[in-house]
Amino acid sequence: MRILGIETSCDDTSVALYDSERGVAENLVSSQVDLHDHFGGVVPELASRAHLVNLLPLVDYLLERQQLKLRDLDGVAVTAGPGLIGALLVGLSTGKALCAAAGLPLVGVHHIEGHILANALTADMVLPAVVLVVSGGHTEVVFMPEVGRYELMGGTLDDAAGEAFDKTAKLLGLPYPGGPHIDRMARRGRPGQFDFPRPLHKDPRIVFSFSGLKTAVRVVVDELPRPLDEQTVADVSYEVQEAIVDSLCQRLFQAARRKHVPAVYLAGGVSANGRLRERVAAEAQKRNLHFLPPEPVYCTDNAAMIAYAGWCHFAAGRADGLDLDSFPRQPLTSWR
Numbered sequence: 001m002r003i004l005g006i007e008t009s010c011d012d013t014s015v016a017l018y019d020s021e022r023g024v025a026e027n028l029v030s031s032q033v034d035l036h037d038h039f040g041g042v043v044p045e046l047a048s049r050a051h052l053v054n055l056l057p058l059v060d061y062l063l064e065r066q067q068l069k070l071r072d073l074d075g076v077a078v079t080a081g082p083g084l085i086g087a088l089l090v091g092l093s094t095g096k097a098l099c100a101a102a103g104l105p106l107v108g109v110h111h112i113e114g115h116i117l118a119n120a121l122t123a124d125m126v127l128p129a130v131v132l133v134v135s136g137g138h139t140e141v142v143f144m145p146e147v148g149r150y151e152l153m154g155g156t157l158d159d160a161a162g163e164a165f166d167k168t169a170k171l172l173g174l175p176y177p178g179g180p181h182i183d184r185m186a187r188r189g190r191p192g193q194f195d196f197p198r199p200l201h202k203d204p205r206i207v208f209s210f211s212g213l214k215t216a217v218r219v220v221v222d223e224l225p226r227p228l229d230e231q232t233v234a235d236v237s238y239e240v241q242e243a244i245v246d247s248l249c250q251r252l253f254q255a256a257r258r259k260h261v262p263a264v265y266l267a268g269g270v271s272a273n274g275r276l277r278e279r280v281a282a283e284a285q286k287r288n289l290h291f292l293p294p295e296p297v298y299c300t301d302n303a304a305m306i307a308y309a310g311w312c313h314f315a316a317g318r319a320d321g322l323d324l325d326s327f328p329r330q331p332l333t334s335w336r
C-alpha cells in the first residue's frame, strides 16, 4: 500500500510517501523558518500563503522522484488538526482535490497521533506504553494500549514545553525556534549558576506548568549586564533545560508507574532535545522499561508520520469522506 502524507498544520510544508512494504520512501519538508524568523514566531497568514505556494510543487516533485502517477497511490492521509486553521485548510483542500481527481480514499489524521506514531517509523512500538507528547503546542502524557487507542492522563496547565524553550530563548536573544538553540548552548553551560523553579513538583496529579519559568528567566535576565555574554547565555540555557527536563521526566515515569507499562516513548518537536533523550533513557534503564527515542527527522513536523498514521487507519478499514473538516483544537481521541 502506498500512502501519500500531507502535513501543513503550522509552518512546515511537508509531503511524504509511506510504502507498507518499503517503509518511508520519501519525506520532503519545506521549512518556513526564514519567513517567520523576523517576527519571532509563526505569522498564521504568511504560513497559509507559503503552504499554498509550496505544497503542489512538493507533491509533483515527490511523484517525479518516485516515478509514480497519482493513480499509483492507494490513499492520501492529511493532517486534519489541531493547528493553524488556514494552514490546515490548504493541506486538507489539496488532499481532497488529489483524492477527487484520482479516485483515491482520504483519511484525516490528528497531528498528535502522527507525532506519537513517528516512533513506529524507527522500530515496532512496544505496547502498552506511556507517551510523553512534547511539542510547540502540546505537553501531555498519553496512555496507549494499542495503535488507535489513546487515553489522556494529564497535561500542561499553561504553556507547552516547546513554548517554554522558545520564550526563554527569545529572552536570551536566541533565534526562533529557540529549542534547538537552548539545546546547543546548554552543552557549554555550567551547572548551578542559576536556580529556576520546578512548579507543582509536589502535586500528585500528572500536570505541568511552565509559565512561571518564563517569568523567572525574565527576572534573572533583566538583571544581567548587556550585551549578554555567551557563557552567561549558556549557563542560563543549561538551567532552563534542566528545569524543563526535570518536570517532564517526573511526570512521564509517574504515569508509567501508575499504568504498569513495559515501555515509555517521547513524541513531538521537543523530543529532539538531547538532554531529555539522555535523561529518559537513563531513567528508563533504571526502571527496566523499554525506550527508544524517535529519529530526529521524525520529531518535528513531518508528513512521514502522517502518511504512516494514515496507513494504520486504512489498514483498519477506516477512511473519511470529502466532507471532512479541519479543526484548530481538539483532544486526541481513540478511533479503534
Ligand SMILES: Nc1ncnc2c1ncn2[C@@H]1O[C@H](COP(=O)(O)OP(=O)(O)OP(=O)(O)O)[C@@H](O)[C@H]1O
Pocket (backbone or CB within 6 Å): 009, 010, 082, 083, 111, 115, 134, 135, 136, 137, 138, 161, 162, 163, 165, 166, 177, 178, 179, 180, 183, 268, 269, 270, 271, 272, 273, 274, 299, 300, 301
Ligand atoms: N532540540 C530541541 N530542544 C528543545 N526543543 C526543541 C528542539 N528541537 C525542536 N524543539 C522545539 O519543538 C517545537 C516544535 O515542535 P513541533 O514541530 O512538533 O511543534 P508544533 O507542530 O508547532 O506544535 P504541535 O505539534 O503541538 O502542534 C518548538 O517549540 C521547538 O523549539
Ligand SMILES: [Mg+2]
Pocket (backbone or CB within 6 Å): 111, 115, 135, 136, 268, 269, 300, 301
Ligand atoms: Mg507538531
